[in-house]
Amino acid sequence: MSEVTVKNLQADVQSLPVRKVNTRLMKLKRALPLFIMMLPGLIYLLINNYLPMFGLIIAFKDINFAKGILASDWIGFKNFEYLFSTRDAFVITRNTILYNGGFIILNTVLAIAVAIMLNEIKNKLAKGFYQSVILMPFLISMVIVSYLGYAFLSEDTGYLNHTILPLLGLDEVSWYSEAKYWPYILTFINMWKGIGFLCVIYLAAIIGIDQEFYEAATLDGANKWKQIIHITIPSIMPVIIMMTLLAIGRIFYSDFGLFYQVPMNSGAIYDTTNVIDTYVYRGLMQLGDIGMSAAAGLYQSVVGFILVLVSNYLVRRKSKDNALF
Amino acid sequence: MYRSDRITNWISHSFLLILAAGSIIPLILLLSSSFSSEASILKEGYSFFPKEFSFAAYEYLLTNSASILRAYGVTIFVTVFGTFVSLAMTAFLAYALSRRDLPYRNFFTFIVFFTLLFNGGLVPTYLVFTQVFDIKNTIWALIVPGLLMNGFNVLLMRTFFMTSIPEPVIESARMDGAGEFRTFFSIILPLSLPILATIGLLQTIFYWNDWFNGLVYITEPSLFSIQNMLNRMLSDIQFLASSNLGTNTSSAASQIPTTGVRMAIAVIGILPILIAYPFFQKYLVKGIALGSVKG
Numbered sequence: 001m002s003e004v005t006v007k008n009l010q011a012d013v014q015s016l017p018v019r020k021v022n023t024r025l026m027k028l029k030r031a032l033p034l035f036i037m038m039l040p041g042l043i044y045l046l047i048n049n050y051l052p053m054f055g056l057i058i059a060f061k062d063i064n065f066a067k068g069i070l071a072s073d074w075i076g077f078k079n080f081e082y083l084f085s086t087r088d089a090f091v092i093t094r095n096t097i098l099y100n101g102g103f104i105i106l107n108t109v110l111a112i113a114v115a116i117m118l119n120e121i122k123n124k125l126a127k128g129f130y131q132s133v134i135l136m137p138f139l140i141s142m143v144i145v146s147y148l149g150y151a152f153l154s155e156d157t158g159y160l161n162h163t164i165l166p167l168l169g170l171d172e173v174s175w176y177s178e179a180k181y182w183p184y185i186l187t188f189i190n191m192w193k194g195i196g197f198l199c200v201i202y203l204a205a206i207i208g209i210d211q212e213f214y215e216a217a218t219l220d221g222a223n224k225w226k227q228i229i230h231i232t233i234p235s236i237m238p239v240i241i242m243m244t245l246l247a248i249g250r251i252f253y254s255d256f257g258l259f260y261q262v263p264m265n266s267g268a269i270y271d272t273t274n275v276i277d278t279y280v281y282r283g284l285m286q287l288g289d290i291g292m293s294a295a296a297g298l299y300q301s302v303v304g305f306i307l308v309l310v311s312n313y314l315v316r317r318k319s320k321d322n323a324l325f
Numbered sequence: 326m327y328r329s330d331r332i333t334n335w336i337s338h339s340f341l342l343i344l345a346a347g348s349i350i351p352l353i354l355l356l357s358s359s360f361s362s363e364a365s366i367l368k369e370g371y372s373f374f375p376k377e378f379s380f381a382a383y384e385y386l387l388t389n390s391a392s393i394l395r396a397y398g399v400t401i402f403v404t405v406f407g408t409f410v411s412l413a414m415t416a417f418l419a420y421a422l423s424r425r426d427l428p429y430r431n432f433f434t435f436i437v438f439f440t441l442l443f444n445g446g447l448v449p450t451y452l453v454f455t456q457v458f459d460i461k462n463t464i465w466a467l468i469v470p471g472l473l474m475n476g477f478n479v480l481l482m483r484t485f486f487m488t489s490i491p492e493p494v495i496e497s498a499r500m501d502g503a504g505e506f507r508t509f510f511s512i513i514l515p516l517s518l519p520i521l522a523t524i525g526l527l528q529t530i531f532y533w534n535d536w537f538n539g540l541v542y543i544t545e546p547s548l549f550s551i552q553n554m555l556n557r558m559l560s561d562i563q564f565l566a567s568s569n570l571g572t573n574t575s576s577a578a579s580q581i582p583t584t585g586v587r588m589a590i591a592v593i594g595i596l597p598i599l600i601a602y603p604f605f606q607k608y609l610v611k612g613i614a615l616g617s618v619k620g
Contacts, residue, residue: 041418055449162370
């Protein structure tokens with residue numbers, strides 16, 4: 001029997017109103033294996049993502065484990081009043097936004113510069129070598145990064161205090177108790193660890209540029225610098241805009257490891273190392289102040305959500321294809 | 326060749342060389358101090374060339390290897406098991422979502438997608454995993470929370486299935502009488518090795534390097550991964566002496582080459598990844614570039 005006939009028959013069956021309910025059931029039954037495939041993943045999302053979303057109500061409760069989470073007393077916005085009456089709320093918001101804002105600008109500029117330079121290297125072996133080595137810090141866990149940091153910054157034995165500073169005739173610095181140095185240290189480490197990753201993305205965009213543009217420009221006598229300014233950068237602009245807006249959408253979330261591990265949880269430098277994520281963690285695990293911690297977490301989730309929506313709206317206006325949704 | 330070309334080439338080479346050196350140098354400091362004698366570190370500080378060459382740290386690790394081997398075992402188990410389950414769950418969900426004939430497809434896709442936009446954060450997650458599901462101080466705490474599957478990978482894989490596997494292939498498998506699972510295992514998976522390798526690799530790195538779950542959910546030293554062990558040792562120098570790492574009594578604890586040993590454990594913590602790096606480097610680069618393109 002030809003395929004056409006089978007299709008016609010199916011169409012006939014579907015067009016009969018009496019059979020409609022039956023066919024829907026049949027469709028569901030036929031899709032049963034697909035539903036079974038989805039089940040583990042969906043259950044995981046329910047536990048790992050959706051239950052905690054409902055758990056956000058604890059920000060409005062006075063948690064009492066004896067009573068249980070659901071039976072604890074509602075206290076309205078009290079937790080938020082406490083949170084925003086302290087200086088902490090200001091400090092963690094300021095730090096989070098300034099650090100992430102700085103990271104976005106510096107990392108983007110440096111990553112693009114590195115990607116352009118990598119693209120200029122014609123020797124395949126050298127190019128591969130540079131790229132793999134620059135990407136290497138991406139593979140190293142933050143715990144080990146904090147070991148590396150400690151080897152440089154330790155007060156008595158660190159490389160800076162013991163070798164570099166005496167060489168320059170400067171006094172030793174107790175790095176882990178002086179807040180003013182940390183914006184530079186953390187920015188540097190973030191670049192060190194993140195540049196390789198970002199530059200892979202930009203390099204992929206640069207490689208995708210049509211070579212004919214460059215050939216034409218060379219014929220017109222444009223030098224390398226002019227080509228970079230007038231061809232390379234404009235061509236990868238959509239990628240730059242998309243990556244930047246995505247990062248802005250995440251500006252309320254920090255790299256917890258960077259801000260917790262690398263400063264070794266040193267209290268003396270909280271003023272410049274405390275961000276929303278570390279604040280929430282310390283509130284929960286060290287101070288046992290669940291209410292305040294939950295309030296700060298909800299503040300982060302909600303503002304973060306709004307920022308994602310806004311940044312996506314902006315991407316969408318620029319180019320529909322690059323928008324997340 | 327234009328003069329400006331030569332100059333850009335020259336500038337590029339020197340800048341990248343400096344950057345590459347900067348990426349490696351801290352690791353050399355780590356390696357060097359793991360081979361330095363304790364006394365020389367205390368006296369001379371960390372340095373790039375061991376002032377007094379010594380294997381003491383590694384000898385100590387060898388003779389007191391029980392808890393380190395255990396931590397290594399925990400890390401390996403978590404990485405292998407976690408990556409495997411993660412890949413299976415991600416691929417199953419992504420494949421079902423990639424099928425245009427899946428009933429309520431938009432609804433299910435939205436369920437996955439929404440997790441990328443909004444999340445409950447640490448506190449409710451912690452309460453779910455400790456109060457509702459009591460996984461504190463179990464091996465599951467290192468595997469399940471946060472890491473097992475993420476919506477981004479699901480959407481990435483779904484896009485791959487939709488764009489790289491022609492629908493007639495699935496159609497003809499069904500004509501031949503293959504069930505959904507048979508189709509999935511014997512036709513879809515073999516065609517999807519590139520995306521499986523990419524996501525599997527990223528998952529492996531994330532599991533190997535994860536310390537956050539251990540920090541939050543594990544207090545029992547026998548369940549520490551390598552990262553958690555390092556983490557604990559950095560925050561508490563005495564941990565090395567007091568834990569079962571040293572079977573020695575506390576009087577002997579002062580002789581433990583603490584600094585060197587810590588650095589040596591850090592070295593063996595990154596060594597497997599660095600050794601394997603040249604082999605998976607190509608896939609990693611592909612994976613990163615792929616991940617930046619929207620799903």
